[in-house]
Amino acid sequence: MNYKEITDLIKLVNKTNLSEVKLKDKDFEISIRTSNFQGKSTQVVQPNPAPMMQMPVAPTPAAPAAPVQDAPAKKESEAKSTEGLLEVKSPIVGTFYRSSSPDKPAYAKVGDTIEKGDTVCIVEAMKLFNEIESEVSGTIVKVMIEDAAPVEYDQVLFLVDPS
């Protein structure tokens, strides 16, 4: 798989309600987890060495019902799912922006693969704009702050899965 095929696959998986997709092929293996992932269900898609476009991906169910869970149980699984994840924190007090201007796409969204040094957001402090470069590499699992919300020093902005 080339880079474009991988990013296309990630985008595709994100549009579905799947929590995880694993893909194996001779000497290649990829595993994509989405924010739905809670450490349980694993769906393995094993295609023939055929073009990507023919890869069977589960169709998107129309408005799937979210699994109903008790609040405490959900909390537990959330805590569990943050294990092994890395954090991108704000080095300053300011206002968090996900893109460079309202009409521009977000620097980083859930499912995006980021490299060390990539800009992931802007934190504005007293009209000074700060592009925050990630110090970690991996896949964005969660965006912790709403766009245009205030952030404190050392507050976690993103959770990143390094695997």
Added chain:
Amino acid sequence: MAIDRIDKSLLIGNNHIRLKNVNSTNKYALDMIAKSKPIEGTVISASFQYEGRGQIGRFWESEAEKNITCSTILEPSFLESGDQFYLNMAVSLAVHDFVDHFLKDENVKIKWPNDIYVDDKKIAGILVQNSLVGKTISSSVIGTGININQVNFSKHIRNPTSFAMIRDEVFDLDGLLPWLFRFLTKRYLQLKNKQLEVIKSEYLDLLYRVGTWNLFHDEHGLSLEGKIIGVDEIGRLIVEDRDGICGVYGFREIRYVV
């Protein structure tokens, strides 16, 4: 440090890229940083910016070949991310010094956090865009827009003024730019030499409407009468009210009623 003595150590503007048209000099500078390793002090200037930028989602209006629109690339890695307001104070002082040098006897002030005013009118604006890697400022682009020869502005621009409007003469832009570089260099070296208290006290002395009773609006649009008495360590404005109570305000949490 006398301003005419620092030419030999001139850092800012030694490498000067002059563009005719560009979307925004800040954007051009940020792209340069992303793609290559430009020398610190590199300046990008443009005769015309067709997407000149102000704050997020706002534009900087400037007629072609009338004004100074340039961006300076700095690497203030000696400064911690949390101390960036000192960088803002240093560059605000530099632009203030520049305007004050050519408009002597005028009342040139810094409107918090980084606009330059002559009396109650805006003559220059600054847009700082940093890249932060953890606690370090790895690079900084200082965009500077100074109204020089423009005399007509769009109606939606509040209280603009320019060198030409004040002096009723046309200024030579090419002759002015090196002076801006000198003042920027002087203030940047002051910052680099850790003269932080000097920078802060000069900045406070030059703040527009400092120490006098004035009307402000808070973020909810409510009026408040207060007196600016300083800025805190991250640059928030400290305003005292009539009851002697001090409030601390971030950008957008308070604005001057001009």
